[in-house]
Amino acid sequence: MNLRSLGTQGLHVSPLGLGCMGMSEFYGATDDVESTATIHRFLERGFNFLDTADAYGPFRNEELVGRAIKGRRDSVVLATKFGIQRSEDPAFRRINGRPEYVRSAAEGSLKRLGVDHIDLYYLHRVDADTPIEDTVGAMADLVTQGKVRFLGLSEAGPETLRRASKVHPISALQSEYSLWTRDPEDGVLAACRELGIGFVAYSPLGRGFLTGQLRKFEDFAADDYRRLSPRFQGENFQKNLDLVDRVAELANAKGCRPAQLALAWVLAQGDDIIPIPGTKRRGTLEENLDALSIELTKEDFAHINEVLPSGAVAGERYSEAMMKLVGR
Numbered sequence: 069m070n071l072r073s074l075g076t077q078g079l080h081v082s083p084l085g086l087g088c089m090g091m092s093e094f095y096g097a098t099d100d101v102e103s104t105a106t107i108h109r110f111l112e113r114g115f116n117f118l119d120t121a122d123a124y125g126p127f128r129n130e131e132l133v134g135r136a137i138k139g140r141r142d143s144v145v146l147a148t149k150f151g152i153q154r155s156e157d158p159a160f161r162r163i164n165g166r167p168e169y170v171r172s173a174a175e176g177s178l179k180r181l182g183v184d185h186i187d188l189y190y191l192h193r194v195d196a197d198t199p200i201e202d203t204v205g206a207m208a209d210l211v212t213q214g215k216v217r218f219l220g221l222s223e224a225g226p227e228t229l230r231r232a233s234k235v236h237p238i239s240a241l242q243s244e245y246s247l248w249t250r251d252p253e254d255g256v257l258a259a260c261r262e263l264g265i266g267f268v269a270y271s272p273l274g275r276g277f278l279t280g281q282l283r284k285f286e287d288f289a290a291d292d293y294r295r296l297s298p299r300f301q302g303e304n305f306q307k308n309l310d311l312v313d314r315v316a317e318l319a320n321a322k323g324c325r326p327a328q329l330a331l332a333w334v335l336a337q338g339d340d341i342i343p344i345p346g347t348k349r350r351g352t353l354e355e356n357l358d359a360l361s362i363e364l365t366k367e368d369f370a371h372i373n374e375v376l377p378s379g380a381v382a383g384e385r386y387s388e389a390m391m392k393l394v395g396r
Contacts, residue, residue: 069114072339074266075239079188079218081145083335084357085117086110087270087346092129095276095348096289100132103348107136111143113357119242119268119344121149121192122177130180138182147188147268148177149222149242151195151203163393165195167206174210190220190242194396200224200232208236220268223394226259233263240266243394245341247315247330248274248299248308249385250378251395261340269334272343273356274381277308278330280316298383307382314375324362327352331359333372 071080091103107118120133130148137144150173153162177186189210191203210216220240221232232238241260245252246269260267275294276282285295285305294300299308312326319329327345334343345356364372384391 072266072342074188074268074340074342075218075237076264077218077237077239079145079239079266081117081342082115083342083360084115084331085119085147085268085342085344086115086353087344088118088120088129088133089124090346091348092125092132094124094293096292099348102350103132104136106348106350106353107133108140109350109353110357111137111140115357116143117145117147117342117344119147119270120181121152121190122173122180123149123152123154123192126154127176127180130177134181134183141183145187146181146183147190147220147240148181148186149190149192150174150177151190151192161390163193163195165191165198165200165203167198167202170203170206170210174215178215185214186216188218188220188240189216190222190240191224192222193393194221194224194228196396200228201235204232204235204238211236223396225395226255228396229256229259229263229265233265238263238265240268242268242270242344244271244385245269245334245337245343246272246274246278247333247372247376248278248381253378256395257338261338267338267341269341269343271346272334273327273330273345274312277312278315278326280312280319280326283309296387297385298387299381299385301383304383311376311380315372318368318371318375322362322368324359325355327355328359328362329364329372331356332362332364333369335359336364336369 072083120129153164207219218239222242243252288295316326319326347353
């Protein structure tokens, strides 16, 4: 497998990663046995890049991933995140980038994952009350101590990336990017390339919408995160479904699944971009990984951009409160 570089510090990962969040929370019922089998199958096929965070569960996802990779650590590039604190209140979120919290969060993740080092450690969201220099400085100390190999940020803006890079090299920025969300094209991708930072695209399938399998709002479980997303509510749902149906027509003409077309599009945006579609089922995993075999022509790109141009999707990707936490 041809690996892709994340940043310029020597981090190399498979061209597709596996987002593990939904295995433990946010997308309805969970099944640890099937999720573990999905992780194992991902590794068996030669892929290596696993993505989790302490906030997923909370904590349970890191524990699941830790159990799944036991005895397989050398086959894994392990990424996790800190900075979104949770509580017993499911709606509670607090952003914390204070240096003392960086250290305690890392120790917790190492213990739950059952490893002696984290390959890629992200600040999950930028803390507006803590200078990014202070947060990244504490993260850099973890590198010096051998507890972390490479550093990353998530949903950070260009200026924050520049400031952070002056403290310690940043190997990766993780932000939402897909046919459904093309915000990074408005300066963030350019900043990453200017600074030599790799880009990890989460939700490259539009939180499942680009699969073409989601047909009505009522299909979501009561605790499914997407019930709270403006893009899945009211008239937005049908407007966006109409766009997805047009993407499905292009995929059918191409002889592939809509999800594969959507992933092939992200993969083709640059060798410095690594999509990390999430799934908790082996069947969906196999379909996603096979997207690597899809080659898009100039005509394909033209048709895709005509059907789903930047800005075409109705509604924000997060609630108003959550949108204030991105692009800082």
